[in-house]
Amino acid sequence: MAVMTAAVRRPPGALAARSGTVAGLLLLLVSLLLAPATPASAHAVLVSSSPAASAVVPEAPAQVVITFSESVRKVPGKVRVIAPDGSRADRGEPTFRGGEVTIGVDPSAGRGTYLVSYRVISADSHPVSGTFTYSVGAPSEPPSDSGSDNRANPVTENAVKVTKYAGYVGLLLLVGPALVLAALWPRRLSRRGPGRLVWAGLGVLVVATLAELWLQVPYTNGGGLFDVTGSGLGDVLGSAYGTTHLVRLGLIAAAAFLLRPLLAGPIGRTDGIILAVLGGATLFTWPLAGHPAASPAPAVSVVVDAVHLGGMAVWLGGLVMLAAFLLPRADERELDAILPIWSRWAALAVAALLLAGTVQGLIEVASPKALVDTTYGRLLLAKIVLFALVIGVAAYSRALVRRRVAAGRPGAMRRAVVAELAITAVVLGLSATLVQTTPARTAAADVAGAPSGYFSTTLSSPIYSLQVELDPAETGNNSLHLYAYTKDNRPQAVQEWKVTAALPSAGIEPINVPLLPLSDNHATGEVSLPARGDWQLRFTVRTSDIDQATVTATVPIK
Structure with missing residues (x-):
C-alpha cells in the first residue's frame, strides 16, 4: 500500500477553505492594528x-x-x-x-x-x-501594609502554569497529526480518528489561549481566579502579551478552514504550503509573549524558541499518531514505508530541539554558576536530564527501524513510543514552569535588597543635597546612582553633572566617571575601581548657568 505524500487534484471545498483562511488573516491584521506597539525588555528586577x-x-x-x-x-x-x-x-x-x-x-x-x-x-x-x-532620622518598628498585599496568589499562579501546559499539549496534538495526515497517512485507513485528535488539539489550544488572556489579569494584579475587571482585561488586550495572543487566535482561525479538507482527504500543494506558513507563524506567538522577546538578544531568542517549539510539536505529535493509530492499524508493508521516513523526521526534530535549546540556554542562563544557584537553572538541568533519557529511548526506536524490526514487531516499537511520550509529558510540565520562572541571567543579577557591599550616603552643599549610591562598592565594575534634591527635599533639576574618583594612597589620579542623566534630578554611571582602599569621589553639580557646588565622599572599596 502506497504512502500518501500529496494530491494533484484540488479537493472539494478548496475555494471555501481559502476564503475562510483569508477571513482569518483579516482578523489577524485587525488584531495587529488595534494593539499598540510596546518596546521589548527583560524580566525586570x-x-x-x-x-x-x-x-x-x-x-x-x-x-x-x-x-x-x-x-x-x-x-x-x-x-x-x-x-x-x-x-x-x-x-x-x-x-x-x-x-x-x-x-x-x-x-x-x-x-x-x-x-x-x-x-x-x-x-x-x-x-x-x-x-x-x-x-x-532614626529607624523605628517597620510598619505593615495591610491595605495592599503584593504577594502572588498561588491558585492563580498554578492555573497559569496549567494553561501553559495545556497550550503545549494542544499544539502538539494539532501540528504532529496534521503533518502525518498530510504526508504519511495510508490511503486505505480512515481519517476519522486522527481528525478527532486534530480538532481536539485545536480546541484545547484555543481554550488555553483564551484562558491565558483571562488569567493574565489576576496574575498581574495578584488577585484570585475571578478578580477580573473590564479595565484590567482591556489593559491586558492592549499590551504586547495580549497582541500576540490575539494574533495566535487569528492564525488558528485561518488554519482551521484548511484543516477541514485535510481531515477529509489529501489537499493540494498550494493549500499545504499556506497551512505550513500559518503553522510556522503561530509558533512565533509563544516566544513573542514571553522571556525570549525580552532577552539580551531578542531576535535570536525568538527564532530559536520557535524552532524549539516546532521541533517539539512535530516530534511528540508524530509519536502520538504512531502510538494511537499507525502502529495498531497499519500493516507491515505500510509500516515499512512509513517508519524510515518518520525516523528521519524525528531525528531532524530532535536535532532542532537540541540546537535551539542549547542556544536559548546559553542566553537565558548566562553563566555556569547561575545554572546551579537559581531556580531557573535547576529546572533547566532537570529538563536536560529527562531529555537525555528520552534521547536514549528514541535511539532505541530508531535502531528498531534500521533493523526493520518495528514493522514485524510493532509491539516493541509501540512500547518505546509510549515511554518517550511518558517522559516528555514531564518535560512539558517543566517547560510550562520554566516560562513562568525568572530567567537565570536575571535572577543571578537581582540586587534588590542592598547587598553587603552597597554604599549609600547623603551629601550637603549650600544649594542642594546629593544622594549617592555605589553598588557593589568593591574592586571591579561598579554602578553609581546620583539623586539631587533642594534644601527642602524637593527634586532639584540639574543642568550638568561631573564626577571623578581617585585613590591618593595608591597614587591613582582622578578618573572621570561618564554619567547618563535619567531624569532632571537623577543620573547614573559605570566606573571601574581597580584597587582596594578609601576612594575619594568628587561631585560637581551645576543647577543653573551660575549656580554650582562641589561635594566629596570617601568610599571604602573592598
Missing part, C-alpha cells in the same frame, strides 16, 4: 532606589525613586509608601518612565521607618513585586 533600601536619611524626601533593570508598566494601586504610623505617605499617582518609577511622598509624615511596596509588570508579561524600607 529592582536595581536601586532613592532613598536606598535600609538607608537612614536626615530629612524626609519629597519623593521615592525606584529603578528597575528594564522598562516596567503600572499595576493600578500596587505602588505604595507607608509612613511609620501605618498611614499612606504616597501622594498622587506614581510616574513611570522606562525603568524608573517616581512616587510622590508627603515630607511631613514624620520620623521613623517607612515601607515601600511595589508590584509592576515587566515587558515579558511577568509581575515583579517586593518591599523595602528606609528611615528618616
Whole structure:
C-alpha cells in the first residue's frame, strides 16, 4: 500500500477553505492594528532606589525613586509608601518612565521607618513585586501594609502554569497529526480518528489561549481566579502579551478552514504550503509573549524558541499518531514505508530541539554558576536530564527501524513510543514552569535588597543635597546612582553633572566617571575601581548657568 505524500487534484471545498483562511488573516491584521506597539525588555528586577533600601536619611524626601533593570508598566494601586504610623505617605499617582518609577511622598509624615511596596509588570508579561524600607532620622518598628498585599496568589499562579501546559499539549496534538495526515497517512485507513485528535488539539489550544488572556489579569494584579475587571482585561488586550495572543487566535482561525479538507482527504500543494506558513507563524506567538522577546538578544531568542517549539510539536505529535493509530492499524508493508521516513523526521526534530535549546540556554542562563544557584537553572538541568533519557529511548526506536524490526514487531516499537511520550509529558510540565520562572541571567543579577557591599550616603552643599549610591562598592565594575534634591527635599533639576574618583594612597589620579542623566534630578554611571582602599569621589553639580557646588565622599572599596 502506497504512502500518501500529496494530491494533484484540488479537493472539494478548496475555494471555501481559502476564503475562510483569508477571513482569518483579516482578523489577524485587525488584531495587529488595534494593539499598540510596546518596546521589548527583560524580566525586570529592582536595581536601586532613592532613598536606598535600609538607608537612614536626615530629612524626609519629597519623593521615592525606584529603578528597575528594564522598562516596567503600572499595576493600578500596587505602588505604595507607608509612613511609620501605618498611614499612606504616597501622594498622587506614581510616574513611570522606562525603568524608573517616581512616587510622590508627603515630607511631613514624620520620623521613623517607612515601607515601600511595589508590584509592576515587566515587558515579558511577568509581575515583579517586593518591599523595602528606609528611615528618616532614626529607624523605628517597620510598619505593615495591610491595605495592599503584593504577594502572588498561588491558585492563580498554578492555573497559569496549567494553561501553559495545556497550550503545549494542544499544539502538539494539532501540528504532529496534521503533518502525518498530510504526508504519511495510508490511503486505505480512515481519517476519522486522527481528525478527532486534530480538532481536539485545536480546541484545547484555543481554550488555553483564551484562558491565558483571562488569567493574565489576576496574575498581574495578584488577585484570585475571578478578580477580573473590564479595565484590567482591556489593559491586558492592549499590551504586547495580549497582541500576540490575539494574533495566535487569528492564525488558528485561518488554519482551521484548511484543516477541514485535510481531515477529509489529501489537499493540494498550494493549500499545504499556506497551512505550513500559518503553522510556522503561530509558533512565533509563544516566544513573542514571553522571556525570549525580552532577552539580551531578542531576535535570536525568538527564532530559536520557535524552532524549539516546532521541533517539539512535530516530534511528540508524530509519536502520538504512531502510538494511537499507525502502529495498531497499519500493516507491515505500510509500516515499512512509513517508519524510515518518520525516523528521519524525528531525528531532524530532535536535532532542532537540541540546537535551539542549547542556544536559548546559553542566553537565558548566562553563566555556569547561575545554572546551579537559581531556580531557573535547576529546572533547566532537570529538563536536560529527562531529555537525555528520552534521547536514549528514541535511539532505541530508531535502531528498531534500521533493523526493520518495528514493522514485524510493532509491539516493541509501540512500547518505546509510549515511554518517550511518558517522559516528555514531564518535560512539558517543566517547560510550562520554566516560562513562568525568572530567567537565570536575571535572577543571578537581582540586587534588590542592598547587598553587603552597597554604599549609600547623603551629601550637603549650600544649594542642594546629593544622594549617592555605589553598588557593589568593591574592586571591579561598579554602578553609581546620583539623586539631587533642594534644601527642602524637593527634586532639584540639574543642568550638568561631573564626577571623578581617585585613590591618593595608591597614587591613582582622578578618573572621570561618564554619567547618563535619567531624569532632571537623577543620573547614573559605570566606573571601574581597580584597587582596594578609601576612594575619594568628587561631585560637581551645576543647577543653573551660575549656580554650582562641589561635594566629596570617601568610599571604602573592598
